[in-house]
Amino acid sequence: MPPSRRRGRPRSRMSTPLSRTSSSATQPNGTNKLLSLHALSKRYPNLQQPLKRTHWEGCRCAGTCTPTTCTCLQDGAPCRQSCKCGPSCEHQFPPCTCKTNGGACGEKCPCYLAHHQCSTACACPDDKCDDENNLPEVEVKDSQIPSAGLGLFAKQDIEKRRLIGWLEGQVEPHPKEPDFDCFDIAKDHSLRCSKEGAYFTNEMLFKEANAEFRYMEGKRRREIVIRAKRDIKAGEEITSQYTDRKQPPCFPPEDFQTGSYVLVKGEGEDDPWVAQIVSMGAGKKKMTVQWLLRKQDLGIIPPPLRKSIRLDKGELIMTEGWRDILDWETMIRVIYVREERPEDDELGSNVWWWTRCYDAKKKKLK
Numbered sequence: 019m020p021p022s023r024r025r026g027r028p029r030s031r032m033s034t035p036l037s038r039t040s041s042s043a044t045q046p047n048g049t050n051k052l053l054s055l056h057a058l059s060k061r062y063p064n065l066q067q068p069l070k071r072t073h074w075e076g077c078r079c080a081g082t083c084t085p086t087t088c089t090c091l092q093d094g095a096p097c098r099q100s101c102k103c104g105p106s107c108e109h110q111f112p113p114c115t116c117k118t119n120g121g122a123c124g125e126k127c128p129c130y131l132a133h134h135q136c137s138t139a140c141a142c143p144d145d146k147c148d149d150e151n152n153l154p155e156v157e158v159k160d161s162q163i164p165s166a167g168l169g170l171f172a173k174q175d176i177e178k179r180r181l182i183g184w185l186e187g188q189v190e191p192h193p194k195e196p197d198f199d200c201f202d203i204a205k206d207h208s209l210r211c212s213k214e215g216a217y218f219t220n221e222m223l224f225k226e227a228n229a230e231f232r233y234m235e236g237k238r239r240r241e242i243v244i245r246a247k248r249d250i251k252a253g254e255e256i257t258s259q260y261t262d263r264k265q266p267p268c269f270p271p272e273d274f275q276t277g278s279y280v281l282v283k284g285e286g287e288d289d290p291w292v293a294q295i296v297s298m299g300a301g302k303k304k305m306t307v308q309w310l311l312r313k314q315d316l317g318i319i320p321p322p323l324r325k326s327i328r329l330d331k332g333e334l335i336m337t338e339g340w341r342d343i344l345d346w347e348t349m350i351r352v353i354y355v356r357e358e359r360p361e362d363d364e365l366g367s368n369v370w371w372w373t374r375c376y377d378a379k380k381k382k383l384k
Contacts, residue, residue, distance in 0.1 A: 030159075030341065040161075041189050041217075050264055050354065051099055053223070054328055055071050055128045055131055055132060058096065058111075058112075059273075060363075061093050061096075062091075062094055062096045062104060063094040063299050064093055064094035064095050065094075065095055065096065065132050066089065066131065066132055066133065067094075067131055068095070068203075068204070068233040068235075068240060069202055069204065070093075070096070070205060071093035071095055071204055071205060071382060072089075072092075072093055072204060072205050072206070073089045073090070073093055073098055073204065074189055074203050074207065074239050074240040075238075075240070076090065076097065076098050076099070076100030076101030076102065076239070077089045077090045077091075077097060077102060077103060077240040078101075078102045079101070079102060079103040079107075080102060080103075081087045081103075082103075082107075083097060083103050083108075083109050088103075088109070088169060090109065091109065091245055093213040093312060096109050096110065096111045097109045097110045097111065097209055098110070098111060098134060098235040098325065099134075099135060099137055099235065099236065100235070100236065100237055100238055100239050101236045104178065105127070105137075105139065105181060110325065111129075111132060111134050111235070112128070113129075113136075113137055113139035113140040113141070114127050114129045114136060114140045114141060114142065115140075115141045116140070116141055117141065118140045118142045118143065119145065120144050122142070122147045122148075122177060122178070122179040122180045122181070123136060123140075123142050123179060124179060125149050125179070127142075129148075130179070132235075133232065133233040133235055133240075134234065134235045135148045135234050135235060135236045135237065135241075136148040137362040142353075145206070147180075147181075148181050148234070150181070150236075150237075153181065153182065153183055153235070154173075154176045154180060154182060155172075155173035156171060156173055156182065156183065156215070156220045156256065156293060157170075157171050157173050158170055158171070158215075159171060159264065161220050162255050163220050163222075163255070165221045166351070168216070168218045169218055169219075169255045169256075170184075170216065170218045170219045170220075170255065170256045170259075171219045171254065171255050171256065172250045172251065172252055172253065172254050172256060173206065173252060173253075174248045174252050175249070175250065175251055175252050176249070176250040177246065177249055178246050178247070178248050178249050179244045179246060180245065181234075181243055181244075181245055182216065182243075182244045182245060182246060182256065183215050183216040183240040183243070183244055184215075184216055184234070184236075184244065185201060185211045185212075185215075185216050185217060185242045185243075185244075186211070186212040186214060186215065186217075186243055187199075187209045187210045187211040187212045188209070188210050189203055189204070189207050189208070189209055189210075189239075190207065190208060190210055191206060191207060191208070192206055192207065192208050193208065194331065195201050195212075195312065195313055195314070195331075199211050200211075201231075201260075203233075203240055203264055204240065206337075209242055216243075216244045216306065219231075219244055219256055219257065219258050220255070220257050221257065221258065221259060221260050221349060222257035222259065223259055224258075224259040224263040226257075227247060227248055227257045227258045227259055228246065228248055228254065228256060228258075229244050229245060229246050229247050229249050229250070229256050229257065229258045230244070230245055230247045230258050230259070230260050230263075231243070231244055231259075231260065232244075232245060244256070244258055246356070247331040257278060269291060271278040274298075274305065274346070274352060275295065275298070276295055276296065276297060276298055276322075277294070278294070278352045279292065279293070279294050279295075279297065279310075279352065279353050279354070279370075280292075280293055280294070280305065280349050280350070280351065280352055280353060281293060281349075281350040281351055281353055282348050282349060283348045283350060289314070290312040290350055291309065292309070292312060292334060292355070292370070293307035293308060293309050293310060294307060294308050294310065294336075294355075295307055296308050296341065299343075304343055304344070304346070304347055305343070305344050305345075305346065305349070306341055306342070306343050306344075307341065307342050307344055308336065308337060308338075308340065309337045309340045309341070309342070309344055310334040310335065310336050310337065310355070311334060311335040311337060311376065312329075312334055313329050316329075316335075319376060320381055323381065323382075323383060326383075327383065330359075332360075332369050332370050332371055333359075333370075333372065333373075334355065334370055334371065334372040335372060335375065335376050335383070336372050336374070336375045337375065337376050337378055338375050338376065338377045338378060338379075339376050339377060339378035339379045353370070354369070354370070355370040355371065355372065356369065356370070356372075357371070357373075358371060358373065359371055359373060368376055
């Protein structure tokens with residue numbers, strides 16, 4: 019594998035009082051759920067916008083939740099299962115009334131659409147929908163994707179929409195430099211992923227992947243979970259696009275080709291280098307690359323000039339005159355790099371860009 023190798027992995031950028039008892043999401047027949055979710059969004063403007071909220075854990079209100087005391091309301095969102103206020107709070111997100119025929123809820127489930135974990139109060143079956151104690155069996159082994167390393171595989175059939183697992187780790191401020199082990203989890207904060215379980219899900223374009231990463235307001239905090247996007251057979255490798263389906267993938271899936279930006283193994287180093295393929299030999303066994311420099315690579319630039327360089331978030335410097343011929347085996351994978359500065363709302367930790375070049379012969383930056 020985001021994650022931020024993954025940062026950028028599913029991203030969302032996303033009153034009038036409304037009584038929950040009048041919401042059709044609480045009606046016995048469960049009709050018009052989308053309309054009720056729309057009405058709730060008027061009361062809680064960030065209901066479906068996890069990354070616009072500052073808090074990734076529930077409120078700590080011991081009594082009645084009010085806008086002056088409740089962190090959920092301050093974030094423009096309803097209370098959730100991880101809140102201390104409990105299920106009797108008038109601001110708790112209402113349970114769904116989905117009729118699932120024994121399976122997991124579908125795409126029209128209000129809980130699914132609002133990134134909330136189905137609870138025991140929901141009409142769907144406890145052991146099939148969002149039950150963390152009844153997750154399908156998976157295993158980690160060599161990926162079937164070239165150069166991807168380890169991958170996550172299903173050990174049993176997994177039905178569509180079923181919760182497969184989630185990313186474990188610690189929440190911390192967004193890293194200042196691209197970090198492949200971080201996923202956005204809240205405004206200005208990322209989840210630094212532990213290398214276990216769902217971490218080994220490899221990336222594939224959304225339309226081709228069999229699973230998807232999503233946010234879920236769970237019992238302990240906001241989780242980054244992976245769900246089956248379609249039925250998955252035992253033995254299949256589980257794949258997902260790390261970013262929102264409308265965004266470019268973190269690692270474009272195309273084969274190595276002239277013009278591609280790539281991660282390259284460093285000789286005797288854990289940290290890879292960034293390069294662009296400028297030409298390819300016969301059979302793609304040898305590739306000529308031109309190096310790009312990150313902040314941590316600037317040590318190869320002479321000190322007087324190096325001290326004057328200030329790189330912005332995600333910025334790289336293209337080099338002129340520094341090229342090498344490499345073996346195919348040194349390539350890790352294709353990455354996404356822009357050749358222009360992105361807009362501020364596109365600056366995830368896994369969005370790289372460059373506009374300047376360093377001339378190694380003249381020792382000048384231009």
